[in-house]
Amino acid sequence: MTALLTFTVLVLVAIAIWQMTKIFELSQTKTERAEIANDSDNKNNGYLLFAFLIFIYGITIFSFAKYYKMLLPEAASEHGGDYDQLMWVSFAIIFFVQTITQALLHYFGYKYRGEKGRKALFFADNDRLEFIWTIIPVIVLAGLILWGLYTWTNIMDINEDDDPLIVELYAQQFNWTARYGGDDNVLGEANVRLIDIANANVLGIDESDPNAEDDIIVKELHLPVGRKVNFKMRSQDVLHSAYMPHFRAQMNCVPGMITQFSFTPTITTEEMRLNPDVVDKVKRTNAIRAQKGDDPWEFDYILLCNKICGKSHYNMQMKIIVETEEEFNAWIAEQKTFKESVMVDEAEVETEEQVARTEGEADVESEESASEE
Numbered sequence: 001m002t003a004l005l006t007f008t009v010l011v012l013v014a015i016a017i018w019q020m021t022k023i024f025e026l027s028q029t030k031t032e033r034a035e036i037a038n039d040s041d042n043k044n045n046g047y048l049l050f051a052f053l054i055f056i057y058g059i060t061i062f063s064f065a066k067y068y069k070m071l072l073p074e075a076a077s078e079h080g081g082d083y084d085q086l087m088w089v090s091f092a093i094i095f096f097v098q099t100i101t102q103a104l105l106h107y108f109g110y111k112y113r114g115e116k117g118r119k120a121l122f123f124a125d126n127d128r129l130e131f132i133w134t135i136i137p138v139i140v141l142a143g144l145i146l147w148g149l150y151t152w153t154n155i156m157d158i159n160e161d162d163d164p165l166i167v168e169l170y171a172q173q174f175n176w177t178a179r180y181g182g183d184d185n186v187l188g189e190a191n192v193r194l195i196d197i198a199n200a201n202v203l204g205i206d207e208s209d210p211n212a213e214d215d216i217i218v219k220e221l222h223l224p225v226g227r228k229v230n231f232k233m234r235s236q237d238v239l240h241s242a243y244m245p246h247f248r249a250q251m252n253c254v255p256g257m258i259t260q261f262s263f264t265p266t267i268t269t270e271e272m273r274l275n276p277d278v279v280d281k282v283k284r285t286n287a288i289r290a291q292k293g294d295d296p297w298e299f300d301y302i303l304l305c306n307k308i309c310g311k312s313h314y315n316m317q318m319k320i321i322v323e324t325e326e327e328f329n330a331w332i333a334e335q336k337t338f339k340e341s342v343m344v345d346e347a348e349v350e351t352e353e354q355v356a357r358t359e360g361e362a363d364v365e366s367e368e369s370a371s372e373e
């Protein structure tokens with residue numbers, strides 16, 4: 001930090017000296033008027049253009065080589081492949097076009113730099129040239145847009161066909177809660193107005209709705225591999241976004257409405273941990289963690305918030321576990337239903353109250369009997 005500050009101060013001092021020499025030069029009336037570029041200035045600028053071209057190509061190649069491994073591993077959802085393909089083709093086209101146009105831009109900048117005595121040619125227009133450079137981008141962009149719309153429509157085709165698992169993702173500052181429909185796979189009605197913290201009804205589930213009784217509320221999202229999941233997102237407070245990068249899935253969570261996203265997980269957590277890219281990433285991460293003296297990390301799918309929703313936004317996350325159908329069924333069978341957790345608690349409270357009341361009455365009775373005696 002001190003080094004950075006010293007460096008900044010030195011740079012600022014250098015700029016100040018440079019500005020002062022400039023003022024001094026300008027004040028000398030005899031010197032050549034340096035504000036007008038001469039041939040050597042133009043030449044230097046031409047070479048600088050070349051240097052900049054080499055710099056941007058160099059930094060692009062460097063970034064690809066060094067940071068390629070930072071990219072996400074293979075998509076773990078059915079639609080993820082289409083999504084990645086669209087992204088990679090778009091990348092390739094942009095990369096190809098920018099490589100050529102940057103080279104042309106900088107080369108012509110250098111070639112036609114200012115020179116004493118050289119006069120620019122007035123060139124009104126060329127219909128054929130303009131036609132070519134208009135029609136090619138139109139075709140390419142229209143193709144990308146149509147392909148993108150097609151992919152988007154396929155991904156966002158949320159229906160109840162193929163018996164999807166219904167899961168609610170509930171966002172609040174700064175954590176996630178998941179709710180399953182239970183045996184009937186139907187979520188009970190819910191509304192933030194029904195939130196009852198005292199009775200642990202944190203999601204505002206309508207206790208009078210019979211569909212809510214078997215709902216299962218958890219803090220770790222389990223998904224069976226190969227089964228379609230329809231997510232229904234809600235938010236309690238502000239705009240959040242449910243981002244599941246490994247499944248190429250993201251949807252905003254908006255207060256006052258239910259948004260949806262659907263995907264089919266295709267790779268279990270255990271299988272993903274064996275993926276060479278993931279193995280490599282875990283190895284690299286754990287080397288850094290070991291240096292810091294932290295415990296080793298193990299790969300897990302993750303649900304993140306992708307809207308800056310407040311001061312702890314960065315840590316708003318939930319673990320996702322994709323497992324076989326049998327493992328999933330075994331896990332969900334162990335979870336408490338809404339009725340068991342919330343409604344039973346209330347029943348207990350009621351019985352306790354009754355007991356207290358009866359005991360109280362008994363006391364009164366015994367007092368009464370005692371006074372009679």
Ligand SMILES: [Cu+2]
Pocket residue numbers: 171172173174239240241305306307308309310313316
């Ligand atoms: Cu958030």
